[in-house]
Amino acid sequence: MRDQIDSSSLERDDKEYIWHPFTQMKDWLAGKPLVISEGFGSYLKDVEGNVYLDGVSSLWVTVHGHRRREIDEAIMAQVGKISHSTLLGLSNVPAIQLGKRLVQIAPPGLTKVFYSDSGSTSVEIALKMAFQYWQQRPDPRPKKTRFISFKNAAYHGDTIGSVSVGGIDLYHATYRPLLFPTVQVEAPYCYRCYKSLSYPECGMACLQDVESALDQHHHEVAGLIIEPMVQAAAGILVAPSGYLRAIRDLCSKYDVLMIADEVAVGFGRTGRMFACEHEDVRPDLMCVAKGITGGYLPLAATLTTDRIYEAFLGEVDENKTFYHGHTYTGNPVACAAAIANLDIFENDRTLEHLQPKIERLRTSLRRFWELEHVGDIRQCGFMVGIELVQDRAPKIPYPVRDKIGVRVIMEARKRGLIIRPLGDVIVILPHLSVSNDELDRIVEVVFESIRTVTE
Numbered sequence: 001m002r003d004q005i006d007s008s009s010l011e012r013d014d015k016e017y018i019w020h021p022f023t024q025m026k027d028w029l030a031g032k033p034l035v036i037s038e039g040f041g042s043y044l045k046d047v048e049g050n051v052y053l054d055g056v057s058s059l060w061v062t063v064h065g066h067r068r069r070e071i072d073e074a075i076m077a078q079v080g081k082i083s084h085s086t087l088l089g090l091s092n093v094p095a096i097q098l099g100k101r102l103v104q105i106a107p108p109g110l111t112k113v114f115y116s117d118s119g120s121t122s123v124e125i126a127l128k129m130a131f132q133y134w135q136q137r138p139d140p141r142p143k144k145t146r147f148i149s150f151k152n153a154a155y156h157g158d159t160i161g162s163v164s165v166g167g168i169d170l171y172h173a174t175y176r177p178l179l180f181p182t183v184q185v186e187a188p189y190c191y192r193c194y195k196s197l198s199y200p201e202c203g204m205a206c207l208q209d210v211e212s213a214l215d216q217h218h219h220e221v222a223g224l225i226i227e228p229m230v231q232a233a234a235g236i237l238v239a240p241s242g243y244l245r246a247i248r249d250l251c252s253k254y255d256v257l258m259i260a261d262e263v264a265v266g267f268g269r270t271g272r273m274f275a276c277e278h279e280d281v282r283p284d285l286m287c288v289a290k291g292i293t294g295g296y297l298p299l300a301a302t303l304t305t306d307r308i309y310e311a312f313l314g315e316v317d318e319n320k321t322f323y324h325g326h327t328y329t330g331n332p333v334a335c336a337a338a339i340a341n342l343d344i345f346e347n348d349r350t351l352e353h354l355q356p357k358i359e360r361l362r363t364s365l366r367r368f369w370e371l372e373h374v375g376d377i378r379q380c381g382f383m384v385g386i387e388l389v390q391d392r393a394p395k396i397p398y399p400v401r402d403k404i405g406v407r408v409i410m411e412a413r414k415r416g417l418i419i420r421p422l423g424d425v426i427v428i429l430p431h432l433s434v435s436n437d438e439l440d441r442i443v444e445v446v447f448e449s450i451r452t453v454t455e
């Protein structure tokens with residue numbers, strides 16, 4: 001059957017009306033937009049009827065594939081009841097049910113759920129909660145107002161607060177005059193270690209710098225924010241084993257709240273439901289978004305402990321209330337999708353079935369060392385970053401203007417695979433539901449695309 005959508009007028013109108021995120025529109029206008037009209041399982045289909053494998057989970061959100069019947073049905077059933085009602089002064093059924101489910105699966109100690117609608121807002125909420133907690137807890141510490149964040153690796157969203165705790169100059173430097181200052185420490189990026197050491201002989205010497213920052217500033221620091229296990233947007237930087245645990249211990253030692261940003265790594269992406277589980281870490285605040293609805297609808301949550309929650313209890317004139325809320329907070333349709341997402345994790349035993357696929361991926365990535373411009377291969381569960389370099393031994397990056405990452409993903413597109421790079425890092429982030437054959441095909445296309453562009 002012929003597609004009823006006229007693809008050329010859509011392309012024209014896209015260029016006429018849409019300003020795309022994180023996109024140099026001059027480049028965009030010179031190219032041909034790929035307009036997606038459908039998805040099913042691991043595949044996307046464009047308006048011209050071409051079918052592609054989705055190798056990046058529609059930017060790190062899709063969990064069990066596109067058009068999962070159970071999530072489709074849960075959304076339709078909820079729409080048949082009510083699509084939105086407010087959590088300001090009222091409650092709703094899916095928001096309550098999901099809150100309970102999230103607390104049941106979250107790391108122990110996280111007992112309260114505050115909803116919002118994007119990863120960025122979930123981070124804003126964590127920052128404001130941490131700040132306000134110290135101001136008004138029974139034994140207040142009003143000087144604890146600052147945050148420790150990771151330079152050159154932190155990405156926590158694009159709103160001003162979350163950019164303030166960000167550390168990727170390319171995205172964040174322009175806005176510096178608008179941002180609040182943080183205490184910045186180096187994140188582990190073992191391939192380009194700022195101390196020129198190598199793991200494990202280094203004994204994670206970078207932790208000493210985190211400890212000195214804490215030692216020097218703890219009296220004025222409210223919290224430390226980190227992505228557990230993987231600093232994702234910085235280039236899928238996988239932390240060395242034991243690092244996260246050590247950060248938790250340091251936060252406890254210096255009485256600083258630990259904020260775990262699980263927006264990218266949560267919901268199975270690293271092979272565990274939450275990345276904190278790898279090192280049995282219990283954060284004081286945890287941000288979740290991206291995969292929470294299975295990749296269907298915008299929803300986010302900030303989870304926290306009784307200790308923090310209770311510091312906000314008081315008479316109304318004590319002004320301890322958390323004055324924060326977004327209009328769509330706890331949207332019932334999004335919460336219904338999220339419950340269906342969690343049901344699939346249980347019914348399909350998703351995480352159990354994921355383990356052999358993680359190993360299969362690990363094995364098939366070894367072959368990439370044959371490609372002389374592959375500098376580093378990083379993997380944590382189903383998150384993979386392949387860093388391309390102009391020269392392997394001195395680890396010399398490609399010139400930015402070469403757009404090497406973009407060229408590789410355009411090559412992959414010709415071969416029927418949609419992926420998106422982070423600079424010179426080629427990212428593979430498949431749906432957890434991907435089949436072995438689909439996974440092999442994704443890896444094969446990435447290999448061929450890198451080879452074609454770099455040789």
Ligand SMILES: *Cc1c(COP(=O)(O)O)cnc(C)c1O
Pocket residue numbers: 117118119120121123155156157158227232233261262263264265289290
């Ligand atoms: C994507 C992301 C965010 C921001 O989420 P949005 O929904 O895009 O606002 C925050 N933190 C991390 C770790 C992310 O990957």
